Amino acid sequence: MGRSVACCARLASRSRHAPAASGSVLPATGMMRSMLYISVAALLETLARVEVELAGLDKKKARQITAASKPCWHLMSAVGPLTSLAFVASVEDPRRYKTSRSIGSYMGLT
Incomplete structure (x- = not known):
């Protein structure tokens, strides 16, 4: 959880402008930043869960191979x-x- 909060804080502090569809740059609103923060935090939490699951599967597979x-x-x-x-x-x-x-x-x- 700490890694995702720190990453989102850095991302939010850097993203003062968001590109518009036409290619021009518009100021990012507080609502856009909140949505971006929530989205990135959710993605980072999902990534952390996937990494934990993969580590467990790697250990389980290694045990199966070595037992055989x-x-x-x-x-x-x-x-x-x-x-x-x-x-x-x-x-x-x-x-x-x-x-x-x-x-x-x-x-x-x-």
Whole structure:
């Protein structure tokens, strides 16, 4: 809520003139500013809710993928689902490394 109020305040302070349909510039009325403030505040609140919902869906999908992958599932005892998924995707086939230290070098950890 705080972000939308601050953004609307900045927008309202800058919008002294609104373009008319004919291309000329007319002074913005108090009613136009109020409508603009309300509209932008509603859009920003909706955006915040969508961002929260997407974050939850991302976490849920990552958990589903890692639960289905045996290597990811084993790594999850030490790290979270996103880290295990990123590690397994980076390594791909562990048989191409002679030792576990080789994987660390490949990742730039040593």
